[in-house]
Amino acid sequence: KEVTNDDIVNDATITTQVVTHGLGTKGQRYSPLTQVNTETVKDLVPAWSFSFGGEKQRGQQSQPLIFDGKMYVTASYSRLFALDAKTGEKLWKYEARLPDGIMPCCDVINRGAAIYDNLVIFGTLDAKLVALDKDTGKVVWRETIEDYKAGYSFTAAPQIVKGMVITGNSGGEFGVVGRVDARDAKTGKLIWTRPTVEGHMGQKFDKDGKPSDNGISGKTNATWPGDLWKTGGAAPWQAAYYDPDTDLIYIGTGNPSPWNSWLRPGDNLYSSSTIAINPDTGKIVWHFQGTPHDGWDFDGVNEFISFEYNDPKTGKMVKAGGKADRNGFFLVNDRTNGKLINAFPFVSRIDWAKGYDLKTGRPMYNDDKRPGNPFTEGGGDGQKGEVVFAAPSFLGGKNQMPMAFSPKTGLFYVPANEWGMDIWNEPVSYKRGAAYLGAGFTIKPLYEDYIGSLRAVDPVSGKIVWEVKNSAPLWGGVMTTAGNLVFYGTPEGYLKAINATTGEEVWQFQTGSGVIAPPVTWEENGEQYIAVVSGWGGAVPLWGGDVARRINTLEQGGSVWVFKLHKS
Numbered sequence: 012k013e014v015t016n017d018d019i020v021n022d023a024t025i026t027t028q029v030v031t032h033g034l035g036t037k038g039q040r041y042s043p044l045t046q047v048n049t050e051t052v053k054d055l056v057p058a059w060s061f062s063f064g065g066e067k068q069r070g071q072q073s074q075p076l077i078f079d080g081k082m083y084v085t086a087s088y089s090r091l092f093a094l095d096a097k098t099g100e101k102l103w104k105y106e107a108r109l110p111d112g113i114m115p116c117c118d119v120i121n122r123g124a125a126i127y128d129n130l131v132i133f134g135t136l137d138a139k140l141v142a143l144d145k146d147t148g149k150v151v152w153r154e155t156i157e158d159y160k161a162g163y164s165f166t167a168a169p170q171i172v173k174g175m176v177i178t179g180n181s182g183g184e185f186g187v188v189g190r191v192d193a194r195d196a197k198t199g200k201l202i203w204t205r206p207t208v209e210g211h212m213g214q215k216f217d218k219d220g221k222p223s224d225n226g227i228s229g230k231t232n233a234t235w236p237g238d239l240w241k242t243g244g245a246a247p248w249q250a251a252y253y254d255p256d257t258d259l260i261y262i263g264t265g266n267p268s269p270w271n272s273w274l275r276p277g278d279n280l281y282s283s284s285t286i287a288i289n290p291d292t293g294k295i296v297w298h299f300q301g302t303p304h305d306g307w308d309f310d311g312v313n314e315f316i317s318f319e320y321n322d323p324k325t326g327k328m329v330k331a332g333g334k335a336d337r338n339g340f341f342l343v344n345d346r347t348n349g350k351l352i353n354a355f356p357f358v359s360r361i362d363w364a365k366g367y368d369l370k371t372g373r374p375m376y377n378d379d380k381r382p383g384n385p386f387t388e389g390g391g392d393g394q395k396g397e398v399v400f401a402a403p404s405f406l407g408g409k410n411q412m413p414m415a416f417s418p419k420t421g422l423f424y425v426p427a428n429e430w431g432m433d434i435w436n437e438p439v440s441y442k443r444g445a446a447y448l449g450a451g452f453t454i455k456p457l458y459e460d461y462i463g464s465l466r467a468v469d470p471v472s473g474k475i476v477w478e479v480k481n482s483a484p485l486w487g488g489v490m491t492t493a494g495n496l497v498f499y500g501t502p503e504g505y506l507k508a509i510n511a512t513t514g515e516e517v518w519q520f521q522t523g524s525g526v527i528a529p530p531v532t533w534e535e536n537g538e539q540y541i542a543v544v545s546g547w548g549g550a551v552p553l554w555g556g557d558v559a560r561r562i563n564t565l566e567q568g569g570s571v572w573v574f575k576l577h578k579s
């Protein structure tokens with residue numbers, strides 16, 4: 012049995028499979044399954060668990076895929092396992108041979124694979140894409156995304172759109188050039204490439220592999236000073252999502268390089284933005300920049316999730332997209348043209364801006380919360396600019412962990428964090444393959460009793476309907492179901508189920524290590540299964556400053572847990 016384009020496009024409603032990152036290419040992470048619900052969830056028990064084994068127990072962020080009774084799940088250090096979805100028995104394993112010089116910024120993680128035809132496709136930390144025969148694990152094709160020696164890496168899950176495999180890249184902390192690529196999923200052959208730093212030309216390739224210019228005409232590096240666009244970052248380091256209705260690919264772009272914004276006056280397009288790309292031409296149809304001239308590492312890579320709502324004033328249905336931006340604001344845009352409709356905080360404290368002007372779509376900055384200019388304040392070269400305290404911290408109101416949207420409740424379920432940072436700027440110059448920040452920082456908690464908070468967010472009213480606080484920062488994705496449940500994991504090791512309308516906790520299970528990955532669900536032979544990967548790691552223990560010290564008792568791991576209802 013092979014994965015077809017129909018399987019991909021209809022993944023959100025076919026309950027026997029999970030073949031896309033996001034439980035559907037729109038990324039809503041909503042399942043229509045109801046067997047496990049607010050009444051029955053108390054009988055949810057483990058069906059099996061599988062250990063990734065070895066000495067490589069680092070951060071595990073993979074969203075499993077399910078097809079034809081098999082689970083495909085990636086693990087730290089660019090590994091991929093095929094398992095029997097019912098028993099957990101290992102069918103095969105692929106382990107990439109990684110060179111010594113890989114430079115992922117934030118742990119040796121991977122967020123999952125894509126599956127198409129007879130292939131399971133995933134990216135490796137040395138910035139390669141590998142397509143494996145889904146039944147045997149044999150390599151069918153392998154392509155280099157970019158040179159890992161220049162700081163490129165790959166951590167996201169690829170997404171399949173119209174038979175193409177869509178990928179971005181990582182490396183924003185090394186002055187790479189962000190790029191979205193579309194390849195023929197069956198052969199790996201490049202179809203188009205779209206850099207995400209203004210000034211760089213896109214290319215489309217014809218059947219013979221001949222490039223045609225697909226550039227950003229007339230706007231060459233206008234929003235960057237001098238040569239800075241050549242190493243401008245804006246890495247789209249998370250999954251792309253696709254809405255068949257608008258026929259647009261939505262992907263977020265990361266921080267401009269370097270972090271020190273005094274070196275690059277201007278908006279620095281298309282960094283810290285949502286961009287919408289036409290899948291047939293590779294052209295940017297619209298862009299919305301959440302943090303123009305980002306000076307806080309507010310990578311805007313957070314997922315842009317298509318959803319509909321009825322405008323309370325006109326009663327008309329609006330084709331919208333929601334994004335819990337790392338900068339602390341929940342942004343709602345018209346997903347046909349990018350126009351900003353609504354912007355409101357989903358965290359308790361935002362220092363860098365007062366809000367957005369909905370007419371211009373631009374933030375209203377608080378200039379005194381931009382770290383000081385080291386060239387005018389500190390006496391010039393080699394000096395440190397003024398330190399400012401600003402919330403959210405650069406690890407964000409929300410980071411890599413994807414939120415979920417329930418069409419049933421109309422709410423987004425956002426894994427948010429409350430923290431701030433001391434941040435300052437320093438001089439820096441670009442050196443290939445070296446960190447390119449020009450900034451120093453210490454992350455600090457805002458509150459004694461919690462950092463994480465799962466929040467039910469109404470995208471229309473801008474209200475937080477309920478929240479469940481968590482001591483450690485939340486770092487795992489969310490799933491919601493027609494059983495009126497919200498599932499999410501915690502660094503303390505719990506997978507939890509929450510009543511989607513009331514916020515009441517109705518179930519929890521201790522997985523043995525921190526959960527920083529998104530859960531999935533499917534059904535087989537009339538039984539509903541729920542799976543999540545467990546294994547603490549990612550950016551928090553590496554970059555988390557005072558927060559990392561507060562939670563340094565958490566243990567690493569590496570396993571998949573699968574649950575179903577206990578039959579009495």
Ligand SMILES: O=C(O)c1cc(C(=O)O)c2c(n1)C(=O)C(=O)c1cc(C(=O)O)[nH]c1-2
Pocket residue numbers: 072116117118120165166167180181182183184246248265266308310405406410411548549550551
């Ligand atoms: O700019 C980039 O290219 C880039 C890539 C990644 C990544 O690939 O994981 C992260 C970040 N930035 C980043 O800023 C960040 O906070 C972060 C956290 C994590 C993680 O997996 O826990 N990755 C990344």
Ligand SMILES: [Ca+2]
Pocket residue numbers: 183184265266308310
């Ligand atoms: Ca970054």
